[in-house]
Amino acid sequence: MSVQFAPVKLTVPPGFDRLLTKFCREVLRNQPDDIIAFGAKYFADQLSLRESGSLSPELADVKGDGHELDDTTESNAADLDAVDDKPVEAEDESGNQDSMGSAADAEEEGCDEEEDIEQQEWAAVKIQAGFKGYKTRGELKKTQQAKENLAASKIQAGFRGHKARGEVNALKKQAAVEGDVEGGEQ
DSSP states (O other): OEEEETTEEEEOOTTHHHHHHHHHHHHHHHOBSOHHHHHHHHHHHHHHHHHHTOSOTTTTTTTSSSOOOOHHHHHHHHHHHTSOOSOOEEEOTTSOEEEOOOHHHHHHHHHHHHHHHHHHHHHHHHHHHHHHHHHHHHHHHHHHHHHHHHHHHHHHHHHHHHHHHHHHHHHHHHHHHHHHHHHHHO
8 A cells, every 4th residue: 555645655564554453452451651651562572572472463464575584684673672661650540550461462462352252252142143043943833733723624625524524425326215115105
């Protein structure tokens, strides 16, 4: 991505947007009084995480175009390491001081939150699938019962028709016999 500012064309390095987004999220979460000191500590922690290989995969490639870090970047990283190692304090809504901890702790909490969200989404999908299956089985049972009731009604109607025809034939025979008997007496 490139951006045009007056006569100078600037190119945003790959991964910069993700890095900046994570940093902004941590600033908004912790609300530090000194954002610059917080940022220095955060990026120093991110640099040490990347060097140790435990940085999240989406930020591991933030070096840029695959080039090694130059001397100025490494010296700046050394300057960042000189920043006070004590955790940055942030005030919560009640005015109490709350220790932020390291960026690694914040990163782990972020991963835990993401895992929790993924687990909650998975659980919600399972619950929804179970309920949908329950409803479908209920509807299927009703459909099967309706088919069985229709079949039973047809069987019953057939039997009643058979019985009625038998009664009609019996009445006809009885009427014929009575007619013969009456006709024979005269």
